[in-house]
Amino acid sequence: MSFREERAAERKMNIIKVAAKLFSEKGYHDATLEDIARNLKYTKGSIYYYINSKQELLFQCHELAMDMLINRMEEILATDWPLEVKLREGIKAHIEMVVGEMSLVTVALGQEFELEEDYRQIIVAKRDRYERYFRRLVDEGIEKGIFRPVPSKMAVFIIMGAINWIPRWYSEKGSMSKEEIAEFFSDYLVRPLFKKD
Amino acid sequence: MSFREERAAERKMNIIKVAAKLFSEKGYHDATLEDIARNLKYTKGSIYYYINSKQELLFQCHELAMDMLINRMEEILATDWPLEVKLREGIKAHIEMVVGEMSLVTVALGQEFELEEDYRQIIVAKRDRYERYFRRLVDEGIEKGIFRPVPSKMAVFIIMGAINWIPRWYSEKGSMSKEEIAEFFSDYLVRPLFKKD
DNA sequence: TTATATTTTGAATTTCGGTGTAAATACTAA
DNA sequence: TTAGTATTTACACCGAAATTCAAAATATAA
Numbered sequence: 321m322s323f324r325e326e327r328a329a330e331r332k333m334n335i336i337k338v339a340a341k342l343f344s345e346k347g348y349h350d351a352t353l354e355d356i357a358r359n360l361k362y363t364k365g366s367i368y369y370y371i372n373s374k375q376e377l378l379f380q381c382h383e384l385a386m387d388m389l390i391n392r393m394e395e396i397l398a399t400d401w402p403l404e405v406k407l408r409e410g411i412k413a414h415i416e417m418v419v420g421e422m423s424l425v426t427v428a429l430g431q432e433f434e435l436e437e438d439y440r441q442i443i444v445a446k447r448d449r450y451e452r453y454f455r456r457l458v459d460e461g462i463e464k465g466i467f468r469p470v471p472s473k474m475a476v477f478i479i480m481g482a483i484n485w486i487p488r489w490y491s492e493k494g495s496m497s498k499e500e501i502a503e504f505f506s507d508y509l510v511r512p513l514f515k516k517d
Numbered sequence: 518m519s520f521r522e523e524r525a526a527e528r529k530m531n532i533i534k535v536a537a538k539l540f541s542e543k544g545y546h547d548a549t550l551e552d553i554a555r556n557l558k559y560t561k562g563s564i565y566y567y568i569n570s571k572q573e574l575l576f577q578c579h580e581l582a583m584d585m586l587i588n589r590m591e592e593i594l595a596t597d598w599p600l601e602v603k604l605r606e607g608i609k610a611h612i613e614m615v616v617g618e619m620s621l622v623t624v625a626l627g628q629e630f631e632l633e634e635d636y637r638q639i640i641v642a643k644r645d646r647y648e649r650y651f652r653r654l655v656d657e658g659i660e661k662g663i664f665r666p667v668p669s670k671m672a673v674f675i676i677m678g679a680i681n682w683i684p685r686w687y688s689e690k691g692s693m694s695k696e697e698i699a700e701f702f703s704d705y706l707v708r709p710l711f712k713k714d
Numbered sequence: 715t716t717a718t719a720t721t722t723t724g725a726a727t728t729t730c731g732g733t734g735t736a737a738a739t740a741c742t743a744a
Numbered sequence: 745t746t747a748g749t750a751t752t753t754a755c756a757c758c759g760a761a762a763t764t765c766a767a768a769a770t771a772t773a774a
Binding site: 346347348349430432433434470471474475477478479480481482483484485486488489496501504505507508509511512516 | 542543544545546547627629630631667668671672674675676677678679680681682683685686693698701702704705706708709713
Binding site for chain 1: 760761762763764765771772
């Protein structure tokens with residue numbers, strides 16, 4: 321990649337990040353390209369040198385967020401940790417993404433229906449793939465008798481829902497740190513999978 | 518209330534319901550008054566005979582949904598059921614609302630940030646009140662030693678998040694009925710509150 | 715330095731949707 | 745039946761925001 325291409329890629333990434341921030345703060349529609357441009361000290365016009373449309377920008381936010389989530393999860397799956405540790409760590413990783421890359425992930429989680437159909441399908445496919453990783457962990461746990469038999473799909477929906485809701489209430493100023501939240505959540509959400517003993 | 522007033526109120530309610538349906542399907546911005554009117558076989562203009570603005574319409578959706586949730590919960594609290602039953606039933610009631618009045622509640626849950634500040638405050642206040650009901654149940658359970666000590670706020674966030682996420686995946690055609698889902702969720706989400714025995 | 719390619723600008727264009735309104739129509743009560 | 749009120753319509757207005765584009769500015773390479 322040439323120097324110029326590299327710089328262009330970097331700028332585009334900046335635009336995506338700022339767009340994500342504004343999309344998550346004000347919503348897709350209320351964040352105007354004007355806003356995004358002003359934030360970057362660009363003019364509206366120059367944004368179009370880097371992107372083709374506002375819709376594409378939204379899509380890129382989604383895609384970036386999903387890719388980050390998937391990559392992290394695949395790292396975890398590649399370890400030789402015991403399965404319930406993988407699950408717990410997967411949950412923690414997801415929480416950390418949601419809280420750490422708040423704006424990016426918030427856009428991906430909250431503004432799905434703003435995506436036009438073609439884009440939406442791509443994102444939905446990625447999300448399915450991601451969720452399947454979790455479901456498989458639960459299923460394996462059941463097969464091995466570590467977990468009690470539950471409909472794994474539902475269990476994963478509960479887990480995802482609880483986590484994906486975090487941006488709705490999380491504040492830096494809250495009384496619990498990210499790590500404490502991640503710890504509490506992963507315990508609370510995995511606990512009901514175990515058999516009583 | 519006179520015959521005419523009554524009919525007007527009924528029509529307004531219809532408008533709200535249809536608006537909710539479209540808002541939840543396409544999002545606040547993409548559902549135009551044109552759409553709403555066409556669905557009701559009205560013209561855009563005549564909608565304005567019943568409402569003052571699109572924004573007000575959104576607010577009414579929120580308010581209606583929140584009031585339904587609060588009323589149902591207050592009914593449950595007024596019973597003499599044991600506290601953990603109240604909690605379980607509260608959860609089930611919430612799920613039934615989310616699934617039964619999908620569009621209305623989906624709007625209320627998903628499109629908070631579309632509300633203008635004044636309206637938003639009213640809705641946030643109602644939601645806080647609602648969530649406090651749940652938190653109090655958890656706290657009482659802890660005090661009485663039925664539940665293990667957990668940060669009740671977090672526990673309720675988990676419960677609410679898991680449920681409020683349902684509209685994202687629920688389909689009539691799914692393999693589990695509303696009731697089965699409600700049953701599974703309330704068990705899964707309350708279970709981690711109990712001490713191990 | 716100069717010529718060429720890249721980047722940025724700012725204005726112009728276009729489209730769309732919420733809202734206002736005056737006139738038309740339908741309804742109700744007397 | 746009719747006067748008066750409630751409801752609906754059609755249309756125009758207006759602003760906002762996405763997108764386009766030609767020209768200007770800037771950077772790069774020869």
